[in-house]
């Protein structure tokens with residue numbers, strides 16, 4: 001078994017320390033972590049707050065697999081109290097690598113988006129052991145009407161591929177992907193599947209290198 005520090009590096013999740021690692025069944029690692037980041041913003045007034053108020057309920061998030069192991073990250077988010085707002089409400093800290101109420105990490109979402117290219121929700125669901133509803137939830141969260149082209153320094157290869165939402169239905173979203181620093185990354189999702197939608201997207205370089213259509 002690898003040591004905690006090596007696993008922390010492999011997980012590639014910022015602002016955490018690993019408390020313990022539990023092997024569950026034959027192919028699952030449950031990794032208990034805690035946040036090393038201090039403070040959050042009050043959900044009511046938006047001000048930075050750092051008055052600790054214990055921990056929130058435990059959340060479990062599926063993360064990118066390590067080798068053959070399914071990875072589950074278990075975290076009790078830190079909670080903080082606002083001393084300015086009436087009733088002194090509390091707010092749970094959310095770390096940058098997950099969305100509140102999501103059951104998977106953003107890294108896992110990226111991986112599923114790549115898996116979904118030229119595939120179907122049903123196929124990826126079966127292969128990855130994740131529910132169709134959870135995959136649909138990932139798509140809903142990540143569909144972005146405006147792709148942030150400025151975030152991409154070099155567009156080495158840009159692919160535009162499609163995800164068919166339902167088998168036999170012509171109901172697609174387009175996945176825009178590119179090699180950023182030698183790594184294939186999903187840049188954005190567009191609900192419209194036409195080249196015009198991409199070319200018309202604000203700041204788009206207007207380059208369409210690959211465009212595959214799912215039969």
Ligand SMILES: [Zn+2]
Nearest residue numbers: 042045082085
């Ligand atoms: Zn407040």
